[in-house]
Amino acid sequence: MRECWAAGEAALGGWLGIPSAYSAEIVARCDLDYVCVDIQHGILDYSDAWKMLQAINLGSGTPLVRVPWNEPGIIGKSLDAGARGIIIPMVDTRAEAEAAVRACRYAPDGSRSYAGTRVVRQEGSDYFANANTDVAVVPMVETAEAVENLDGILSVPGVDAIYVGPSDLSVSLGLHPGNNDGEPAFDEAVARILESCARHGVIAGCHTVSELCRRRIEQGFRMITITSDTVALTRALDDELRRARGEEPVVRSSSMY
Secondary structure, three states, X not given: OHHXXXXXXXXXXXXXXXXXXXXXXXXXOOOOOEEEEEOOOOOOOHHHHHHHHHHXXXXXXXXXXXXXXXXXXXXXXXXXXXXOEEEEOOOOOHHHXXXXXXXXXXXXXXXXXXXXXXXXXXXXXXXXXXXXXXXXEEEEEXXXXXXXXXXXXXXXXXXXXXXXXXXXXXXXXXXXOOOOOOOHHHHHHHHHHHHHHHHHOOEEEEEOOHHHHHHXXXXXXXXXXXXXXXXXXXXXXXXXXXXXXXXXXXXXXXXOO
């Protein structure tokens, strides 16, 4: 993921909500740049996530975790289990972004607790030496309040990227949840986010689907989730059933669900 960013390219990722190390390994063995375990809205918790992170490490993509909330305990445990980046939901202010960075960084840059956990033993002494620059801190910008406070959030040292949650952003703007391209309020918020990220030198990320991926790259996003395990499975099964019935697969919309 960081290699893509350094090259100015978009990192394309997958999203996991099914509590299965087996399906996590299948997704991770695809040529994705990152794979994110979703503890917030996925049907899983930490006891599932650490095993899924092990499976993701069998692939080449960077393992990420979206934590349930901006809380240092689960952030630290997810990092100890092998996550190389944390996506933190509902970060609306500079103070909340600062708290997210502190939870992801060892002293003197933060307050993450050190222990001889699996990731430290696996990676050896280099892990501690590089963790504060290697671990990606990715607050989510998904409310009108966060958009208003962009300069404060993006100017926090240690914020590597932000991640737009289009559904919550849309709801906050008074729109139906999902992608709302063409709606002036949504388009204006996205444009403001991209302009602010470019000005502060922060990677702009977003949750989307493959049909919108090229548009998001052209807009300037460099961290793009193109599908989830549940969406990919649902689509594949629907297509297979249609073919079995002698029907053509449907032309997909930009729905993420």
